[in-house]
Amino acid sequence: MQPPRLSETLEIVVKSLFGAALAGEPPVLADGGRRLLDRISPPNWALEWSLPGWLGNAHGLDISTIADLTLANVFGLAYIKLQDDLLDGEVGGDDRQAALLLSSVLHRKWLLVYSGLFPGASLFWCYFEQYMTQWVRATWASRQEHSKPWAAWGEEDLLILGHRGAPLKICAAAACLLAQRAELIPQLESALDHLLIGAVLLDHALDWAEDLAAGRYNAFVAYVSGWPQTAEHQAANRRAVAEELLVGRAGQSYFQLLRRELTAARATARQAGCEDLARYISWLRRETLSYSKGMATTARDQLHRAIESLFVAAETHAGV
């Protein structure tokens, strides 16, 4: 099942505006921008593409403003994705130089769209600064060694984890300010914080093996294993995850926490009058449920088949 998303027409318009904005740049950067846009286009990143429209429709913004907010968000998303690739060392050689320049162009275009919507003294820029500061801190924290056991994690730790997606809140603040509904910003911020915590927790459950191999901190691994997430303890951590999935509770409490965050996010989104966002959160909650059940079932089926083969081999060997 696909998540709810923005209209196809709006998607086409925003892609066209994105391409036009990069047309004056050196061809290598414009091409890089187009390839990056393909990677981050719907149905992936449905939330990032759709949120400005959901908020705009809920609070009476015109279609041209919604297109601007969506375009800004796509520039922001592209910038953040590229920054992550660069930080992860996934762009090498000659590509790195072009990626660094493209990153700078995307950041500039992101700001340019917003500077056409908000004067320099607008409250909007305080939100921009606040959310980008959260992202920088969370990104830095995600690359440091963590020693805190999962049992000691509190709401603040979860918030920092969720702040990896803090730039998403920029378009929410922008939509509220343009709709003269600044009073909704704290509610939407809270809804998105809960949603982002849930989304990052899900992301970590999906990517634990990749993160472990790359030496990136992973919350799901922290949940199942008390070992530090260092190269030295990689095998022990991998073993702990296998044990949890095969003969443990398959991350039950982890997924319960995740669903609690999404439930809180949905309730707050409804209070803020954004029913489309609440519907998206319901979709994500269902996906989470289906994923956690699937993960447990797959692991147990694998275990059952392997144990049966072991018995058959042993019995054959023993002449039973």
Added chain:
Amino acid sequence: MATQAQMDRLVGKALFSEEFRAVLLADPEKAARSLRYRLTGPQAARIRTLSAEELESLAADFVEATDQGTYQGIGFW
């Protein structure tokens, strides 16, 4: 009589704990009782056909294979 799921968990637990593996192979009924399961004679006999080396080797295979899931991630910043 232990159910199929209980048998899987019993042997599965022995994959990850050397101590439990030793108990299971030496005395399957005792290992089962520690998990509040009850084995029938044929179930215990079946477990006795296993060896520590086979269990260890299966555990290693699982640790390698557990990350080969096919789940599609969601888009995210």
